Amino acid sequence: MSTTTKEIQVGDIGARAAAHSENERMALNVGPSHPTTHGVLRLMMELDGDVITKCDPVLGYLHRGDEKIAENMTYNQFVPYTDRLDYLAPLANNVAYALTVEKLAGVKVPPRCEAIRVLVCEMARISSHLLGMGVFGMDAGAWTPFMYTFTEREKLYTLFEELTGARFTTSYTRIGGVARDIPEGWLPCVEKFCDQLPKAIDEVEKLLTRNRIFLDRTEGIGAISKEQAIAYGITGPNLRASGVDLDLRKDKPYSGYDQYEFDVPIGTKGDCYDRYLVRIEEVRQSILIIKQVIANFPGGLWYAEDAKKIFAPPKEKIMSSMEELIQNFMIVTEGPQVPPGEMYFEAENPKGALGFYLVSRGGGVPYRLKIRAPSFCNLSILEDLVPGHMLSDITVILGSLDFVMGECDR
Amino acid sequence: MIDNDFVSSLLKRFSFLSLRHQLDCLTLACPPNEVVDFAKHLRDEETFDLLVDLTAIDHGETADTRFSVVLHLYSLIHRSYLRIHVDCPDNDSPEVPSLNGVFPAANWHERETYDMFGIQFSGHPDLRRILMWDEYPYFPLRKEFPLAGIDVPLPAADVAEVTGAEVDPAPMMGGPFVSPGTGRMSESEPRAKDESWTEETIKQS
Numbered sequence: 001m002s003t004t005t006k007e008i009q010v011g012d013i014g015a016r017a018a019a020h021s022e023n024e025r026m027a028l029n030v031g032p033s034h035p036t037t038h039g040v041l042r043l044m045m046e047l048d049g050d051v052i053t054k055c056d057p058v059l060g061y062l063h064r065g066d067e068k069i070a071e072n073m074t075y076n077q078f079v080p081y082t083d084r085l086d087y088l089a090p091l092a093n094n095v096a097y098a099l100t101v102e103k104l105a106g107v108k109v110p111p112r113c114e115a116i117r118v119l120v121c122e123m124a125r126i127s128s129h130l131l132g133m134g135v136f137g138m139d140a141g142a143w144t145p146f147m148y149t150f151t152e153r154e155k156l157y158t159l160f161e162e163l164t165g166a167r168f169t170t171s172y173t174r175i176g177g178v179a180r181d182i183p184e185g186w187l188p189c190v191e192k193f194c195d196q197l198p199k200a201i202d203e204v205e206k207l208l209t210r211n212r213i214f215l216d217r218t219e220g221i222g223a224i225s226k227e228q229a230i231a232y233g234i235t236g237p238n239l240r241a242s243g244v245d246l247d248l249r250k251d252k253p254y255s256g257y258d259q260y261e262f263d264v265p266i267g268t269k270g271d272c273y274d275r276y277l278v279r280i281e282e283v284r285q286s287i288l289i290i291k292q293v294i295a296n297f298p299g300g301l302w303y304a305e306d307a308k309k310i311f312a313p314p315k316e317k318i319m320s321s322m323e324e325l326i327q328n329f330m331i332v333t334e335g336p337q338v339p340p341g342e343m344y345f346e347a348e349n350p351k352g353a354l355g356f357y358l359v360s361r362g363g364g365v366p367y368r369l370k371i372r373a374p375s376f377c378n379l380s381i382l383e384d385l386v387p388g389h390m391l392s393d394i395t396v397i398l399g400s401l402d403f404v405m406g407e408c409d410r
Numbered sequence: 411m412i413d414n415d416f417v418s419s420l421l422k423r424f425s426f427l428s429l430r431h432q433l434d435c436l437t438l439a440c441p442p443n444e445v446v447d448f449a450k451h452l453r454d455e456e457t458f459d460l461l462v463d464l465t466a467i468d469h470g471e472t473a474d475t476r477f478s479v480v481l482h483l484y485s486l487i488h489r490s491y492l493r494i495h496v497d498c499p500d501n502d503s504p505e506v507p508s509l510n511g512v513f514p515a516a517n518w519h520e521r522e523t524y525d526m527f528g529i530q531f532s533g534h535p536d537l538r539r540i541l542m543w544d545e546y547p548y549f550p551l552r553k554e555f556p557l558a559g560i561d562v563p564l565p566a567a568d569v570a571e572v573t574g575a576e577v578d579p580a581p582m583m584g585g586p587f588v589s590p591g592t593g594r595m596s597e598s599e600p601r602a603k604d605e606s607w608t609e610e611t612i613k614q615s
Binding site for chain 1: 432460465486490550
């Protein structure tokens with residue numbers, strides 16, 4: 001029996017491997033449409049093997065020119081646009097915007113309105129954090145917690161619908177008040193929701209908090225030091241996870257937040273795991289705030305009655321009285337009248353400090369409205385934070401920063 | 411504490427500052443060539459270490475000083491904001507020194523301000539557009555720029571060559587405060603259009 005041999009050329013394969021070892025970098029493009037980026041963020045990265053050496057975020061895929069639009073419409077007309085900033089917590093955006101204009105106009109809203117606003121802000125925070133924690137677990141490979149958080153979030157959206165008429169784009173506030181009073185029998189529903197929420201949070205915690213795989217993927221990853229966080233202007237849970245005690249609800253109380261008792265959770269290491277823990281605790285604190293609000297819910301009006309040039313009177317009065325009809329007509333056609341001046345106001349939103357810088361030259365249309373989006377500032381650290389991490393860490397880092405591109409690109 | 415003593419000591423120490431009265435927080439006007447050193451002083455000596463916002467205002471084409479850059483700083487110790495106005499001396503080619511070296515947070519804010527207003531930040535390491543695409547020729551937040559936008563070539567030249575597509579202005583018909591300019595008023599708002607009458611035919615009772 002004769003054997004035949006065949007020669008195989010391996011030379012060029014070996015040569016190629018040798019060339020690869022010479023510090024060759026690979027360019028990798030993530031996004032703009034990629035499940036990791038939670039929207040339309042694009043990352044242009046340079047990889048050395050599995051390690052990221054350079055990261056250049058590209059923004060603007062959701063840029064709609066909200067600031068330009070604001071200069072061309074009356075104050076109340078811009079409220080629906082604020083829904084679309086951080087579209088996971090539209091109620092909190094509505095409140096922040098209304099408060100900015102009211103502060104410049106010198107309008108003081110009655111206690112009932114303040115209580116409603118605190119209530120919806122905290123509900124929006126819970127809704128936003130539930131989604132944030134759910135998808136963060138998913139980014140780290142844990143699918144089940146998402147099912148729990150989304151079920152709870154769905155209940156919240158039903159409550160939002162009963163209150164505002166919309167699940168997502170609520171447009172609930174008006175300058176000088178809110179669109180309508182809370183419906184009858186709504187508060188007990190909120191209370192019932194708050195009673196059963198801790199159980200669901202416990203379930204999520206059981207699945208994630210001491211989960212070995214989750215810990216391995218998040219502990220020590222994407223650590224932001226205190227100094228770094230302040231230098232990059234990071235705010236909200238991401239800043240507090242780095243150990244900086246800054247919560248505007250405590251430090252610069254607005255809308256009557258100083259009446260309620262709650263704790264501000266602070267992290268120590270500022271890594272992805274700390275950011276997750278801070279959010280979990282914030283949800284529990286928000287439940288406490290909501291319970292306090294409901295326990296002492298003030299009566300009275302839900303709008304500033306004396307702000308004749310700001311808030312339109314109730315419908316039945318418009319239909320029956322001449323003065324109110326004129327008042328309504330002026331507000332609808334010319335907009336709420338705001339005196340000239342500048343106002344910068346920040347509210348503690350779920351994603352961080354949402355700031356509005358309003359420049360008025362009098363009249364019903366803003367001269368300039370700058371939106372200081374927390375997601376925009378929180379993402380600016382990526383260029384510095386990501387290099388040195390493995391490619392697989394990028395999903396966890398992005399998930400833990402919990403940003404929204406609608407707000408980032410405006 | 412941010413009180414009168416604090417303000418007067420600042421004004422005494424930095425003679426180039428001037429006070430502007432605003433309702434919400436201490437507002438100081440600072441000339442462009444001094445702003446970097448002043449910001450460094452505020453960060454290191456006065457604990458204003460969080461740059462929360464940096465933007466600009468366009469005061470209009472006819473204004474003496476057309477552009478002002480506006481900074482908002484926050485102090486974690488004082489728990490208060492401080493606003494700095496930096497008026498750009500040159501209306502045609504506004505330029506302000508970059509604060510990137512003092513506050514890394516200024517990097518993206520300055521890119522955005524350049525993108526929207528065309529204000530140059532000298533010393534910025536990477537002054538590219540951030541929200542619009544790199545080849546975009548206009549500065550959209552300037553007051554003379556129309557709300558609808560201006561048509562420009564498609565950023566992807568290879569696609570444009572094949573398809574002949576352009577970036578068109580946004581359709582504004584039906585939007586707020588948009589009158590048709592020419593033609594009938596009843597055609598300006600399709601949503602509210604009542605077919606039974608126009609300005610030329612009398613409404614039937």
